[in-house]
Amino acid sequence: MKYSLWLLLLAALHAAPIVIKNATVLTVTKGTFVGSVVIREGKIVEVGEKVTEPAGAEIVDASGKFLMPGIIDCHSHIATDAINEGSVSVSSMVGIEDTINPEDIAIYRALAGGVTTANVLHGSANSIGGKTVVMKMRWGKDAREMIFEGAKPGIKFALGENPKRAGNPGGQRINANAVLRYPATRMGVEDVIREAFNDARIYQAQWKDYNEKTARGEQALAPRRDLKLDALVEVLEGKRFVHAHCYRQDEILMLLRVADDYGFKIRTLQHVLEGYKVAKEIAEHGAGASTFSDWWSYKVEAFDAIPYNAAIMVRKGVLVSLNSDSAELMRHLNDEAAKTMKYGGLSETEALSLITINPARQLDIDKRVGSIEVGKDADLVIFDEHPLSNYAKVEKVFVDGQVYFDRNKDLADRAEREAEKAKLLEKEKEKEKRPGAGASPSRLPKKAVLDGDGDTAGSSPNSFAHSHRSSVPVGAWHETPGRRPTA
Amino acid sequence: MKSLLLTFVLCLPLLAGTDDSLLIRGATIHPVSGPEIKDGSVLVRDGKIVGIGHNLAAPRGTRVIEARGMHVYPGMINSATQLGLAEISSVRESVDTGEIGDFNPQLRAEVAMNPSSEHIPVTRANGITTAIVLPMGAGGGEGGPRGGNTRQPIITGQAALVHLDGWTWEEMDIKKSAGMAMHFPIIPSPPQRFGDAPANLFRYSYADSKKTYETQLRDLREFFEQSRRYQKAKAAKPAGFKTDLKYEAMLPVLEGKTPLVVMANRERAIDDAVKFADAQKVRVVIANPKELGKAGAEMKAKGVTAILGPTLELPEHNDDPYDAAYTLPNEFYKAGVKFAFGSFDNQFARNLPYEAATAAAFGLPREEALKSVTLNAAQIWGVGDKIGSIEEGKWADLMITDGDPLEAKTQIKQLFIKGKNVDLDNKHRRLYEKYLNRP
Numbered sequence: 001m002k003y004s005l006w007l008l009l010l011a012a013l014h015a016a017p018i019v020i021k022n023a024t025v026l027t028v029t030k031g032t033f034v035g036s037v038v039i040r041e042g043k044i045v046e047v048g049e050k051v052t053e054p055a056g057a058e059i060v061d062a063s064g065k066f067l068m069p070g071i072i073d074c075h076s077h078i079a080t081d082a083i084n085e086g087s088v089s090v091s092s093m094v095g096i097e098d099t100i101n102p103e104d105i106a107i108y109r110a111l112a113g114g115v116t117t118a119n120v121l122h123g124s125a126n127s128i129g130g131k132t133v134v135m136k137m138r139w140g141k142d143a144r145e146m147i148f149e150g151a152k153p154g155i156k157f158a159l160g161e162n163p164k165r166a167g168n169p170g171g172q173r174i175n176a177n178a179v180l181r182y183p184a185t186r187m188g189v190e191d192v193i194r195e196a197f198n199d200a201r202i203y204q205a206q207w208k209d210y211n212e213k214t215a216r217g218e219q220a221l222a223p224r225r226d227l228k229l230d231a232l233v234e235v236l237e238g239k240r241f242v243h244a245h246c247y248r249q250d251e252i253l254m255l256l257r258v259a260d261d262y263g264f265k266i267r268t269l270q271h272v273l274e275g276y277k278v279a280k281e282i283a284e285h286g287a288g289a290s291t292f293s294d295w296w297s298y299k300v301e302a303f304d305a306i307p308y309n310a311a312i313m314v315r316k317g318v319l320v321s322l323n324s325d326s327a328e329l330m331r332h333l334n335d336e337a338a339k340t341m342k343y344g345g346l347s348e349t350e351a352l353s354l355i356t357i358n359p360a361r362q363l364d365i366d367k368r369v370g371s372i373e374v375g376k377d378a379d380l381v382i383f384d385e386h387p388l389s390n391y392a393k394v395e396k397v398f399v400d401g402q403v404y405f406d407r408n409k410d411l412a413d414r415a416e417r418e419a420e421k422a423k424l425l426e427k428e429k430e431k432e433k434r435p436g437a438g439a440s441p442s443r444l445p446k447k448a449v450l451d452g453d454g455d456t457a458g459s460s461p462n463s464f465a466h467s468h469r470s471s472v473p474v475g476a477w478h479e480t481p482g483r484r485p486t487a
Numbered sequence: 488m489k490s491l492l493l494t495f496v497l498c499l500p501l502l503a504g505t506d507d508s509l510l511i512r513g514a515t516i517h518p519v520s521g522p523e524i525k526d527g528s529v530l531v532r533d534g535k536i537v538g539i540g541h542n543l544a545a546p547r548g549t550r551v552i553e554a555r556g557m558h559v560y561p562g563m564i565n566s567a568t569q570l571g572l573a574e575i576s577s578v579r580e581s582v583d584t585g586e587i588g589d590f591n592p593q594l595r596a597e598v599a600m601n602p603s604s605e606h607i608p609v610t611r612a613n614g615i616t617t618a619i620v621l622p623m624g625a626g627g628g629e630g631g632p633r634g635g636n637t638r639q640p641i642i643t644g645q646a647a648l649v650h651l652d653g654w655t656w657e658e659m660d661i662k663k664s665a666g667m668a669m670h671f672p673i674i675p676s677p678p679q680r681f682g683d684a685p686a687n688l689f690r691y692s693y694a695d696s697k698k699t700y701e702t703q704l705r706d707l708r709e710f711f712e713q714s715r716r717y718q719k720a721k722a723a724k725p726a727g728f729k730t731d732l733k734y735e736a737m738l739p740v741l742e743g744k745t746p747l748v749v750m751a752n753r754e755r756a757i758d759d760a761v762k763f764a765d766a767q768k769v770r771v772v773i774a775n776p777k778e779l780g781k782a783g784a785e786m787k788a789k790g791v792t793a794i795l796g797p798t799l800e801l802p803e804h805n806d807d808p809y810d811a812a813y814t815l816p817n818e819f820y821k822a823g824v825k826f827a828f829g830s831f832d833n834q835f836a837r838n839l840p841y842e843a844a845t846a847a848a849f850g851l852p853r854e855e856a857l858k859s860v861t862l863n864a865a866q867i868w869g870v871g872d873k874i875g876s877i878e879e880g881k882w883a884d885l886m887i888t889d890g891d892p893l894e895a896k897t898q899i900k901q902l903f904i905k906g907k908n909v910d911l912d913n914k915h916r917r918l919y920e921k922y923l924n925r926p
Contacts, residue, residue, distance in 0.1 A: 105805050112809045276922045296915075297606065297834050299577040308919035315923065328801045331809075335799075335841060338895035344919070390844035390894050391853075393813075414808060421806060 015041070017054040018401060023062035023382065028069055028349060028356045029371040037067060039378040042400035047372055060382075060396070068352065068387050069371050070116025070379030070399065071333050072359040074290040075243070075270050075323035078106035078330065079120060079135060079146065086125030086166065089182060089192045092155055092231035095131030096120050100143040106327040107146075111137045111405040113331030114381040114394045117148060119323075119363055121270070122156040124245040127163045127183065127192040129156035131231055132243060134363055136379075137397075139404050151365050154267065155231055157244035159189050159251040160301050190254050197262045200232035207233075241267035241364070243290075247301035249277040256285045268362050270323070273305035279316035288319040288362035292329075293336035294343070310354060311344020321359035334387040341388065348388055377401075507534040507883070507906030510545035514554035514887065519561055519854075519862045520876035529559055531883040534906035539877055554887050557900060560857075561876050562616025562884035563892065564864035565839045566794045567774060567829025570607055570618050570651070571600030576834065585624035585643055589703070590710050592736040594644030596622040597663055600656045606833045608913035611651040613837040614892050614899045616884040616909075617661065617864075617874060619794075619829065621646045621668050621774075623750065639670040639750075641707055645736070646748055648868050650884075652904045665868045666748035666772060667740050671760040672703035673753065711767050714741060746770035748794070752803075754780030761785050772867060775831055777803050779815065783822025792867045793819060793826040795859075797835070798842040816846035820855055827864035844893040856893060882906070 018039040026032050027047065038046035038054065046052065053059070077083050081099040085091040100120075110118065116137050122130030134151035167184025183189050206223040213220035234240035242259070246252050246269050259266050268288040269275060273296070275282055275289045282289060291313075296305035313320045322337055324330035337351040346354075360370025368377050378401035385392035397405035509531045516527035516539060530538035530545060545551055574581035583599045600620055610618070622644035645664040653659035674696045717734035718741055739745040749760040751773050761782065764771035773786070775796040786793070795816055802811035819826045828843055830836040839860055847856040865875025874884050883906035890897035902909045 109801070109809045276918070277925070279922075280925070294838070295834065297575055300575055303575055304918060306915040306918050308915065308923075312919065312923050328799065331801075332799060332845070335845075335895060341896040342898060343915075385848075388896060390841050391848045393848045410809065417806075 017045075017057040018060060018378075018398075019051065019053050019057045020060045020062050020067055020380065020382070023065050023067035024386075025372060026066060026068040026352060026387070027372040028352050029373060032349075037372060037378075037380065039380075039398070039401040042378055042402070044372060044374055044376050044378050044380075047374055062382050065395065066383040066386050066392070067372070068114070068381050068383065069356045069376075070369065070381055070397065071114045071355045072321070072363070072365075072370060073110070073115050073118040073324050073330050073333060073355075074268060074321045074359040074362055075325045076110075076118040076120050076327075076330060077123065077325070078110060078118065078327050079104040084123035084125040085130055086123070087181075089126050089163070090128040090196045090228060091122070091126055091130050092128050092196075092229075093130075093227040094122070095133070095153075096122055097131065097133045097147065097153075100133070100135070100146055102141060102143045102146050106330070107137050107139050108405070109327065110330045111139055111397050111399075112394055112407075112410070114334060114383070114387070114397060115330055116379040116381070116397065116399050116404075117360075117363075117365070117369055118330070119154070119243065119359070121154075121243060124156070124158035124162040125166065127158060127189045128196055128232070129158055131155050131240075134365065136399055137404065138399055148365060148368075150368070151363060152239070152241055153234075154241040154243050154363075155235060156270075157193065157242055157255070157266075159244065159246040159255060160186065160248060161299055162245065163189050163192075186248075186251055186254070189251070190258060193255070193258055194261075196229075196232055197236070197258070200229045200236055201262070203229040204233045204236060235264050236262065238264065243268045243270050245270045247271060247273050247305075249274040252278050253281055256281060256287065260285070268321075271325070273302055273309060275318070276306065276309045276312035277304075279313045279318055282313065283317040288321065288358070289313050290321045290323045290359065290362060292325070293322055293339045307339060307343035310340045311346050314340075314346060314350060314354075315344075319358055319361055320354055321362055322354045323359070334383075334392065335390055338388040338390065351388055506550055508532045508546075509550045509552060509883075509903075509906065510543060511552045511554050511559055511885070511887065512543065514557045514559045516877060517558060517560045517857070518877040519857060520878050527559075529877060529883070529885065531885075531903070531906045534883055536877060536879055536881050536883050539879065552887070552901070554900075556889070558888045558890065558892075559877065560614070560886050560888060560892055561861045561874070562886055562902065562904065563614050563839060563860045564617040564619075564827065564868075564875060565610070565615050565830055565836050565860075566619045566827040566864045566867065567621050567796070567831045568610070568618045568836045569623075569833050570610060570620055570649075570836060571602065571604045571656070572596060572620060572622070573833055574601070574604055574606070585622060585640065587640075589641045589706060590733060591622075591640070591644050592642045592667055592740070593732045594622055595647065595663065596620045596644060596668075597647035597649070597656050597660060600647065600649065600659070602653055602656055602659060605914045606836065607651050608910065609915055610833075610836040611902060611909060612899065612911045612913050612916070613840070614886040614888065614902060615651060615837065615839060616886070616902065616904050617648065617650055618836070619646050619648055619665060619868065621666075621748070621829075621831075623668055623670070623831075639672070641672065641703060642667065642669045642710070644668055645745075648870065650904050652907070652909050661870060661873070662868065664739060664745050666746050667737075668748045668750075668774075670750045671756045671763070672700050672707060673751075673756050674700045707763075711737075711741075714738075740769050741767075743768070743770055746772045748772045748774050750774045752777040754778050754782050757782040758785065761789060761791055764791070765789055774829070776819075777812070777815070779818045779822060779824075783819070783824055787823040791824065792863075793824055794829045794867070795819065795826050795842075796829060796831045797838075798828075798845045799838075810849055813845055813849040816843075816856075816859065817850035820851055825863055825867065827859050827867050840893040841895060847893070853893075860893075 019036055021036045025035050033049050035049040036051045038051050079101050080096050081101045085094045119134050121132045132154035134148040135146045136148050138146055164184050166181035183192055203226055210220050210222055244255055244266055266287040268290045270290050272289045272291050291309050294307040296302050310320050333355045337355045340346040340351050357370035360366035369379050378398050380398040382396040383392045384395055395407045512528040516524040528543040530543045569584050572583045586594055646666040646668050648662040648665035649659040714734045714737035749771055751757045751760045757773055757776055771791055773793040776793055798813055800812040828839055830839055843856040843860050847853045862875040865871045873882055883903050885903045886899050887901040888897050888899050
């Protein structure tokens with residue numbers, strides 16, 4: 001509460017122009033130089049070695065520091081209360097937008113890693129998953145305000161091991177009552193997608209017919225609204241982007257051909273760890289590729305994954321980004337980008353593009369974000385060292401020209417936070433001492449077992465900045481390096 | 488032209504075959520045990536370092552590597568991996584990381600290590616020449632409690648210290664039993680994010696978990712007591728004495744030759760483990776601690792060392808500072824506890840140096856960061872006289888790089904294990920070259 005008030009106050013202050021001075025400015029699209037950036041009303045209004053400092057501007061001296069555009073993560077599952085609607089093979093009727101949890105601490109942590117925008121996706125449990133949403137990391141704002149206004153909506157598809165898992169009893173089946181769900185093979189995955197678009201076309205034609213008739217003034221009965229097919233018709237009409245989880249080259253090619261047949265485009269292939277094997281075909285289709293830097297060997301379809309994947313695809317003309325799929329990895333995508341310099345010899349600018357302008361282009365938000373250019377949103381990150389150095393850390397992050405993360409402030413606030421936590425713990429203890437406390441929720445065994453090693457630290461309501469539920473339900477399917485997703 | 492020459496120079500050792508004598512010259516030498524030497528040389532004879540300095544002369548016929556503009560570092564040591572024990576982590580058949588049963592001190596990781604694992608060349612291509620192969624986890628495959636069981640096994644077997652080169656596991660061997668791996672009994676923590684623990688963990692109440700914890704503690708003490716009785720009985724050399732393989736395997740632990748390598752994440756488990764080792768008068772290395780708290784003073788006083796897990800981790804709790812995992816190594820350093828880094832994993836074993844670099848970004852002195860993947864590790868595993876730094880008399884486990892190996896963008900140009908050139912090729916490079924050249 002206190003924190004959001006502070007943010008509001010800060011927002012008010014920041015209505016004044018800001019000049020970030022003397023930084024090494026990594027614009028990504030317009031070169032690198034030592035200079036300044038002027039921010040006014042949330043936008044970048046001037047960039048250069050020399051700028052005109054507006055009267056009354058707040059000056060941020062960034063001498064010796066590095067300024068880069070806010071990092072964009074094209075594949076994340078943070079800030080949601082649910083990830084997978086895995087009970088059906090086509091779940092295009094559901095959407096992440098309805099499950100946004102703006103209090104997920106992962107948002108703040110992502111900011112602390114320089115991330116300002118994330119493509120938040122449905123999970124990979126089914127061939128056609130749910131609708132996706134692009135968010136800005138406006139920590140402290142409500143669910144609606146987190147959404148990147150104007151960003152085109154998307155939908156998650158998934159191929160390979162994950163969507164066929166529910167059709168395979170082996171290993172994953174928990175008990176004899178488990179229901180098998182089609183598909184169980186990659187053949188079935190193709191069929192599910194084709195059947196869905198076959199239905200979508202018929203549905204689309206029914207509506208077209210109805211609209212034409214009514215336009216001519218004829219009487220007509222409206223087709224029954226189908227929320228599942230509505231989203232797929234949007235895909236057919238280019239109004240909704242497809243973000244498709246995939247691994248092996250056969251399934252990648254399969255999806256591109258299905259899309260060709262139905263006349264739509266795959267906007268991004270996600271993970272796409274064997275993308276390097278079919279980079280030519282991906283480039284020809286015009287799909288973007290959003291991959292991991294160096295994940296491999298955590299499952300069979302990841303055994304031919306190589307850290308050169310991004311570099312090969314870049315060299316073959318694919319629009320490539322690096323993503324996290326993880327609240328942890330999300331915090332150091334700059335380190336991940338640096339790996340592409342080792343594995344495949346990308347230049348500094350190419351490496352930085354993978355986490356800034358390229359994902360912005362993939363999400364069609366590059367007019368707003370992804371580089372330091374006049375007219376774009378002032379989503380900026382100050383690093384103490386070059387962001388492609390593993391010794392670098394984030395000092396300050398701006399979203400829409402407002403400071404949403406400030407390392408010095410974070411450090412300065414820690415004592416106060418600890419004190420507040422201690423006070424709350426004390427209160428909790430007193431509550432437990434009161435007669436009849438046995439019935440209070442804090443005494444339920446569940447609560448106790450939730451805290452490791454039997455001590456009570458942390459089992460109390462958390463302090464202000466961290467009053468968050470565990471962000472992600474156990475049992476969700478996504479990729480977990482080195483660990484098998486629990487079903 | 489320059490790059491052509493460099494390519495030629497870098498290919499030279501291959502032409503020279505398996506020779507383990509060489510002179511590297513013109514490079515910046517980073518001995519780790521001492522200050523860097525600019526325009527320095529390292530002379531290697533029969534796999535050992537015999538000279539470090541300026542303008543060393545090589546005996547006639549010694550292969551010379553001109554490494555002007557390059558850097559020479561000792562090979563890195565990853566203090567916790569499952570290299571060779573697990574190939575594809577989700578495929579049970581390819582995973583041999585942990586056995587069934589609570590007490591398995593007789594198990595040896597080394598004999599189950601597949602020298603043909605694709606993980607080995609992938610890992611060493613990033614300058615890692617040595618690794619601890621750690622048996623841990625229950626029943627293989629998932630490395631943790633499963634099947635609705637909240638309990639971890641206790642003693643999981645002998646960790647091997649190996650060179651990442653050799654035709655067989657015997658050839659890779661440095662130390663067959665570098666540590667006795669165990670989990671200290673705990674009351675399980677809740678999962679906070681994806682994949683942390685099976686959902687059925689919640690089916691157990693606090694009371695159940697506590698009971699399991701107490702039973703395990705009692706079993707552990709009893710196992711040590713039995714081992715000691717066995718030790719005494721054996722020393723008395725009675726007629727008809729029957730060997731017991733489990734207790735026999737405990738003797739080096741009881742004699743202080745082999746340290747316990749104890750997985751202990753939380754402060755309480757660390758404290759428990761240190762006190763337990765002290766009471767049992769055995770050596771202990773704390774593995775994968777996620778916090779230090781007040782345990783540092785005790786660790787320092789008792790000379791207990793630690794193997795830190797990845798720095799690039801989320802904080803343990805929602806209300807921890809965002810950089811809790813990043814600053815933990817420096818906390819250990821400031822407490823005066825010697826530590827090294829381990830991956831506790833294969834997939835990211837090659838990323839060991841970046842765990843150290845992030846720790847340096849958040850306060851750990853850079854030279855300590857480098858030590859934590861080289862010399863400190865060697866000392867913790869009792870091979871400080873053989874590896875971990877560039878010093879006369881040590882094995883020539885060396886890498887030639889174009890920069891700081893803790894930076895991701897740095898390229899490892901050449902790698903030597905016991906003075907022999909090690910192939911930097913691996914599955915990933917082969918696929919890279921194959922598909923980059925796809926018409």
